[in-house]
Amino acid sequence: METVLAFVIGILFAVGIYLMMRRSLVKLIIGLGVLGHAANLLIFTVGRLTRGEPPLIGKHEEVLSGTFADPLPQALILTAIVIGFGVQVFAAVLIKSAYRIVGTDDLDEMKSTDETQP
Amino acid sequence: MPSLILSTATRYLLPLMLLFSVFVLIRGHNEPGGGFIGGLVASTAYALYAISSGVEKARAALPIEPRYIIAVGLGIAVTSGMISMILGDPFMTSQWLDTVFPVIGKVGTPVMFDTGVYLVVIGVTLTIIFNLAEGE
Amino acid sequence: MNILLILPILVPFITAILCLFFWGRVHFQERLTVAGMLILLIIGIALLSDVHENGIQTAQLGSWEAPFGITFAADMLSSIMVTITGLMGLMTALYSVVGMDETRERFGYYPLLNILLMGVCGAFLTGDVFNLYVWFEVMLIASFVLLALGGERAQLEGAIKYVTLNLVSSAIFLMATGILYSVTGTLNMADLHLVVGDVKQPGLVTVLAMMFLVAFGIKAAIFPLFFWLPASYHTPPVAVTTIFSGLLTKVGVYALIRFFTLIFVHDTNYTHTLILIASGFTMVVGVFGAVSQLEMRRLLSFHIVSQIGYLLMGLGIFTAASLAASIFFMVHVIIAKSALFLVSGVVNRLSGTYDLKKLGGLYKASPTLSILFFVPAMALAGIPPLSGFWAKFALVRAGLEAEDYLIVAISLFVSVFTLYSMIKIWSEAFLKKPKVTPGQINFREADWLQMLFPLAVLAGLTLVLGIAVDPVYQLAQEAAEQLMNPTLYVTTVLGGE
Amino acid sequence: MLYAVVSGFGAALVAPLIHQSVRRWSGWLLVLLPLALFGYFASHMEQISDGEKIAFAYTWVPSLDVELAFMLDGLSLLFVLLVSGIGALIVLYGSAYLADHPQLGRFYAYLLMFMASMLGVALADNLITLFIFWELTSISSYLLIAFKHDYESSREAAKKALIVTGAGGLALLAGLILVGIEADTWTISELASRKDVIQEGGLYLPALLLILVGCFAKSAQFPFHFWLPYAMEAPTPVSAYLHSATMVKAGVYLLARLHPSLGGTDEWHAIVTGVGGLTMLIAGFIAWQHTDLKKILAYTTISALGILVFLLGIGTGLAVKGAMIFLLVHSLYKGALFMVAGSIDHETGTRDIAQLGDLAKSMPFTAVGAGLAALSMAGLPPLLGFIGKEIIYEATQEAHDLLPLVLTAAALLANIFNVAAAAMVTLKPFTGQAAHTPKHPHEAPLAMWIGPVVLGGFTLAFGVASNLLLKDFFAQTVAAVYGKPYEVKLGLWHGLNTTLVLSVVTLVAGGLLYAYLRQILPIVKPLNVGEKLGPDRLYDIGFEGILDFASLTERFFQNGHLRYYLMTIIFTLSSLLILTMTTQIDFDSIQLNVDDVLLHEYLLAGLMIAAAITITMTSSRLMAVAALGVVGYSVALLYVFYGAPDLAMTQFSIETLSVVVLVLVLYRLPKFKDFSTPRSRARDGIIAVMFGGLVTTLILIITSEPLQSRLSPYFAENSYVLAKGHNVVNVILVDFRGFDTMGEITVLGVAAIGIFALLKLRPSSRKEE
Structure with a gap:
């Protein structure tokens, strides 16, 4: 499955990057979202996949035994998902505010801070 | 115009879902769940209430500003870590009470920490949703 | 467990939480923040002296032994950075009391400032790669909000670029961290130092080095x-720019130094040469950008970039002497650049603009401000006996000793233009007859003094660092020697052996 | 001795305050410091003349091998006496010259700071200490040149001086460090003993060149000389002090100081003599073509500096002796003449010699000083200038290793120009017919004429009693430069010899040049292309060129387009990855393994890809958001399949929330528009696919090897035993790595505050700062 996912992740990265390189604010934020999914999925995949065995210690057991999914990447991804959520929601609201102030969705209209001659 | 059925339903659903969210929080240490997911369940309940009955009512149903919930949550989380410092252990060393409580199970600082997470998530989600909804 | 390692996180965090509780009471938040920053500075100094006396300090969070839990570790570099963070926090907070508009203060400026510093300190102290990512994010989100706070058009436009590109950096960082774990099986930096050599495909480690180079390179x-x-x-607002310029890019540089002295040292011919080229x-x-500017803050912003080049130069040369020079340079540039940004704020308060074409006459209007600009400006240009001279001298000397002549020549060439751009500000904003008459110093005497106080401290420090350079430089040397000898760090963190 | 240096800086700090409190008398009060310093240094004269050296060293920065080391020998004593002595006269002069200037206090501060720095340069016995003071002279001179800061010309002149000397300074720094590294010592007095090590090392030539660039820039040698005439924008006291008597001689000083360790090689002879000779001729040639007093003096100064460098380049004992005597000669007469020029300007309102005449009557004291100085400059007996010139001719004739004839001819020519210029700056203004001047001329105040008179007096006294007053002392000065003892005999009469003939020729030719100036000028004017096409223009063009290029670079890189920024970053990362992977990765290990993939997994992967493609293709915002949601839910489903229930639950709920927020946010935003051209879409597509491909390759390489986690077994074993939790993921989150979670909820909290502030705090609701 890693092989298949490798291609899926590659496509997600390409799509995310491509969207972010558009001039539209909306595509930018959606691109960021795709990029986030891609990164999380990547950690999950390179952390190796184990089908169906969650890292839960049985009711009457003391240690996790047998095959089980690596819990650490899961914990990392969980943290990353939540952080990503916070950051992306903020970015979305930022874009909304920018649209409200600048009055356009076109990033090419938002170059004033890079213009040398004021 | 919020539908009457939905608003009536959510009014009864709200306490139930809140209860459920606490349950998800508590069982998280041993089963899938935890503060984060619990917090999301609770805030979804409020969000539904806000959609069906309006933001003002949802705000009124909340005892305090969501912002303070965040502050309280963060405060609880950091306090849970500092308890061990007072007891002379490194920061965030887990401390457990020996007694096992009914329903809740074992009580210790990690559970307290998770409660902090739970509250922060509620506060954050509600802040976002209320403000976004009001903005429109 | 050394409590001094955790306090730099806890103090700003608790201050921030308290500020949240006292949301409406801005003046109370001001005082709380100033007090918190002062404590942070004191903790920083205590940590510095502790590490200086007793060597590298560690703390295993939650008592979980390394590498299983999260380790905090403070070597000299970390301690120096934490101390300077405290200093910058205090100065910015003091300036903000008068220099920040109340509307922004009402919308969470102080809690954000505190959390920003919490993230910065966390990044400096953590010994765990993923935990570093978390602190980066804490710092970033706080900086996002601080940048956009106020919602003016320029702010929003700037913030969109800032946010997007930094999120790309974070995504690369996250990817790299995931891959790092999947290749080495660990996240602890000290542990990584031991196991990167065992990776079956050594090339993968270099690939990772490239990813981290780009991720941190964006931040830096x-x-x-x-x-x-x-x-x-x-x-x-200027107070925000000041704290950003002082600390944020430096966290990126810090991370580069940490990773490329502790983890990625297996193929320095390749990696460190790339760093040197960059x-x-x-x-x-950076300096070309700076000399092209007519807006004071933009000019200074481009200089940040240029100075980062100098900081990297020491890492790229990769000798104990060059690293020491870079670390000293970092301390110097944080102080000098912050002073200059704060000056630009006062200039704006007096003249209502940052535009060099419109500015002028400040030399006549305020001799005090003139001195407070001229000293750090000359320090930045590397004029002796100010701090920047020693930084430049040490770096050039290290470069010549290592026979990296080209980069030395470039650094000296750039230095001429640094001087030129500082003189440009001086000449335009201070000496020239003004187009816009600078306003009377029409705020209350006490406010004026309070605005100038942090400036005076920072400008004074560039002078003090220039004259009493040795004690500080020795600390930098100590830090560099620790970095060049990572075994020390590794055994302290992992214990035993 | 440290106090002697530091006192100047201290005085500079308090000078404005002193000036504020005593106003009129501040000059007379502040002059006490340079006078005291002069006295202090003069008191060592006897010791030094006996061949002693006085050294002091204080630890300063041991970690960088810099100590605050000072040494007083014949060479440094000559310099510090000039600096403090002329400094005293200038403080007085300045106090009257700028009597009503509102910023006189600052003037004193800069002047004293300069004096202290100059003393530091002359006394320093550590390469870096010397450099520090050297740079301080540049900065204080910048402040002084820009003193009349309301004028753009002043500001630009100061900037030019600072950039040229500053750039030279950086070259010098590199050179000094190379010498320090090669010699393995930073103490200047120890360098001579390691002469062989330095000169035979591979770094000798670069070090020498770099140091020479620094010295030449400071001492206004060709082709770096052009900043000096501009620097005449400074108030005249400054020109008199810095740009004639002291600062510009710092380069000469350093050449002299390093002569024992760096000198004597073929490279030294060729470059130093050549540059010096060229400078003295070019500047001398330009000098007498000007009519502005200060311009004439500026060019003769450059010429004189050229002579000094020229002599040091020759480097024989006689040449060194000539250089040292001429250095004293020049400082005395040029300082005096500059002050005279300032007085004339101050009292008549002009310094154009065409508009001046017959001032000797109205300004008698000034005229005396001017006369003595000019006679010395022209090299007439019995003034010191005559002795100086004689030794120069002797030295050039005796430079057997080089080309004595050429050198003598060059010196002769330079001296002829000098004579003409001397005549111009004194004969023209002070004699002949009275001319109409903007102000009615009258004598300058005491503080202003005392300087020229005192300096003129010294010139006379030294000339008449040269052997008595200077012999022993100069023996030490010359020894310090020459590197070994050298007997110095001085005197006005050397017998009838070629040298005397040369002196006479100089005077006659110089006189003729002055007399027929009006006829000669039109002939030489066309020759004088140097001012238009010379180094000055080159500097302007070059510097402007770099600035233009800089702003071009800036606009190219910082172009305001987020997508280009992003593209550059992705492109950089991709290039680095490709470069690394192609050279260091073994691609054979890649295993494409799809045997175990189940049908529903294929479907899920297909769904994700389809959704992703949909996002790029759709023109509807809601469709894009929905497709994004599909990707998110599919990821969640994948988590379910692969043993991550906590992740799945989180992903589900977060995804729901994200979609809600996105819909709320995007509700008001416009429809997708296609702004970009097909070409840019194709280009972006290629870059995106390239990056995606790299990621895929990387994953394939990584997953071909099994993972040996060093951490997870520990979690598996201790999650329940030590941390009392059955859900390992949750235990990691709240306990093992609880600190991560702490950071994570902080991020959330801040995001919420940010969103609140963004939505509620709008610029319109805020009053302007």
């Missing part, structure tokens, strides 16, 4: 990844 604003900085740094371009392109 090196060439050609720096675009977000000049696009955004001049848009928020450093040369960063210096030149």
Whole structure:
């Protein structure tokens, strides 16, 4: 499955990057979202996949035994998902505010801070 | 115009879902769940209430500003870590009470920490949703 | 467990939480923040002296032994950075009391400032790669909000670029961290030092080095990844720009130094040469940007980029002497650059503009402000006996000793233009007859003094650091020796052996 | 001795305050410091003349091998006496010259700071200490040149001086460090003993060149000389002090100081003599073509500096002796003449010699000083200038290793120009017919004429009693430069010899040049292309060129387009990855393994890809958001399949929330528009696919090897035993790595505050700062 996912992740990265390189604010934020999914999925995949065995210690057991999914990447991804959520929601609201102030969705209209001659 | 059925339903659903969210929080240490997911369940309940009955009512149903919930949550989380410092252990060393409580199970600082997470998530989600909804 | 390692996180965190509780009471938040920053500075100094006396300090969070839990570790570099963070926090907070508009203060300026510093300190102290990512994010989100706080058009436009490019950096960082774990099976930096050599495909470690180089390179604003900085740094209020310029890019540099002295040292011919090349371009392109500017804060922002080149130069040369020079340079540039940004704030308060074409007459209007600009400006240009001279001298000497002549030549060439751009500000904003008459110093005497106080401290420090350079330089040397000898760090963190 | 240096800086700090409190008398009060310093240094004269050296060293920065080391020998004593002595006269002069200037206090501060720095340069016995003071002279001179800061010309002149000397300074720094590294010592007095090590090392030539650039820039040698005439924008006291008597001689000083360790090689002879000779001729040639007093003096100064450098380049004992005597000669007469020029300007309102005449009557004291100085400059007996010139001719004739004839001819020519210029700056203004001047001329105040008179007096006294007053002392000065003892005999009469003939020729030719100036000028004017096409223009063009290039670079890189920024970053990362992977990765290990993939997994992967493609293709915002949601839910489903229930639950709820927020946010935003051209879409597509491909390759390489986690077994074993939790993921989150979670909820909290502030705090609701 890693092989298949490798291609899926590659496509997600390409799509995310491509969207972010558009001039539209909306595509930018959606691109960021795709990029986030891609990164999380990547950690999950390179952390190796184990089908169906969650890292839960049985009711009457003391240690996790047998095959089980690596819990650490899961914990990392969980943290990353939540952080990503916070950051992306903020970015979305930022874009909304920018649209409200600048009055356009076109990033090419938002170059004033890079213009040398004021 | 919020539908009457939905608003009536959510009014009864709200306490139930809140209860459920606490349950998800508590069982998280041993089963899938935890503060984060619990917090999301609770805030979804409020969000539904806000959609069906309006933001003002949802705000009124909340005892305090969501912002303070965040502050309280963060405060609880950091306090849970500092308890061990007072007891002379490194920061965030887990401390457990020996007694096992009914329903809740074992009580210790990690559970307290998770409660902090739970509250922060509620506060954050509600802040976002209320403000976004009001903005429109 | 050394409590001094955790306090730099806890103090700003608790201050921030208290500020949240006292949301409406801005003046109380001001005082709380100033007090918190003062404590942070004191903790920083205590940590510095502790590490100086007793060697590298560690703390295993939650008592979980390394590498299983999260380790905090403070070597000299970390301690120096934490101390300077405390100093910057205190100065910015003091300036903000008068220099920040109340509307922003009402919308969470102080809690955000505290959390920003919490993230910065966390990044400096953690010994765990993923935990570093978390602190980066804490710092970033706080900086996002601080940057956009106020919602002016320029701020929002700047923030979009800043946010997007930094999120790309975070995504690369996250990817790299995931891959690092999947290749080595660990996240603890000390542990990584031990196991990167065992990776079956050594090339993968270099690939990872490249990913981290780009991820941190974006944060550190090196060439050609720096675009977000000049696009955004001049848009928020000056106090925010000051703390950003002082600390944020430096966290990126810190991370580069940490990773490329502790983890990625297996193929320095390749990795560190790349860093050296980047450093040369960063210096030149940064200073070229600076000399082209007519807006004071933009000019200074481009200089940040240029100075980052100097900081990297020491890492690229990769000797104990060059690293020491870089660390000293970092301390110097944080102080000098912050002083200059604060001056630009006062200038704006007096004249109502940052535009060099319109400015003028400040030399006559305020001799005090003139001195407070001229000293750090000359320090930045590397004029002796100010701090910048020693930084430059040490770096050039290290470069010549290592026979890296080209980069030395570039750094000296850039230095001429640094001087030129500082003189440009001086000549235009201070000496020239003004187009806009600078306003009377029409705020209350006490406010005026309070605005100038942090400036005077920072400007004074560039002088003090220039004259009493030895004690500080020795600390930098000590830090560099620890970095060049990572075994020390590794055994302290992992214990035993 | 440290106090002697530091006192100047201290005085500079308090000078404005002193000036504020005593106003009129501040000059007379502040002059006490340079006078005291002069006295202090003069008191060592006897010791030094006996061949002693006085050294002091204080530890300063041991970690960088810099100590605050000072040494007083014949060479440094000559310099510090000039600096403090002329400094005293200038403080007085300045106090009257700028009597009503509102910023006189600052003037004193800069002047004293300069004096202290100059003393530091002359006394320093550590390469870096010397450099520090050297740079301080540049900065204080910048402040002084820009003193009349309301004028753009002043500001630009100061900037030019600072950039040229500053750039030279950086070259010098590199050179000094190379010498320090090669010699393995930073103490200047120890360098001579390691002469062989330095000169035979591979770094000798670069070090020498770099140091020479620094010295030449400071001492206004060709082709770096052009900043000096501009620097005449400074108030005249400054020109008199810095740009004639002291600062510009710092380069000469350093050449002299390093002569024992760096000198004597073929490279030294060729470059130093050549540059010096060229400078003295070019500047001398230009000098007498000007009519502005200060311009004439500026060019003769450059010429004189050229002579000094020229002599040091020759480097024989006689040449060194000539250089040292001429250095004293020049400082005395040029300081005096500059002050005279300032007085004339101050009292008549002009310094154009065409508009001046017959001032000797109205300004008698000034005229005396001017006369003595000019006679010395022209090299007439019995003034010291005559002795100086004689030794120069002797030295050039005796430079057997080089080209004595050429050198003598060059010196002769330079001296002829000098004579003409001397005549111009004194004969023209002070004699002949009275001319109409903007102000009615009258004598300058005491503080202003005392300087020229005192300096003129010294010139006379030294000339008449040269052997008595200077012999022993100069023996030490010359020894310090020459590197070994050298007997110095001085005197006005050397017998009838070629040298005397040369002196006479100089005077006659110089006189003729002055007399027929009006006829000669039109002939030489066309020759004088140097001012238009010379180094000055080159500097302007070059510097402007770099600035233009800089702003071009800036606009190219910082172009305001987020997508280009992003593209550059992705492109950089991709290039680095490709470069690394192609050289260091073994691609054979890649295993494409799809045997175990189940049908529903294929479907899920297909769904994700389809959704992703949909996002790029759709023109509807809601469709894009929905497709994004599909990707998110599919990821969640994948988590379910692969043993991550906590992740799945989180992903589900977060995804729901994200979609809600996105819909709320995007509700008001416009429809997708296609702004970009097909070409840019194709280009972006290629870059995106390239990056995606790299990621895929990387994953394939990584997953071909099994993972040996060093951490997870520990979690598996201790999650329940030590941390009392069955859900390992949750235990990691709240306990093992609880600190991560702490950071994570902080991020959330800050995001919420940010969103609140963004939505509620709008610029319109805020009053302007």
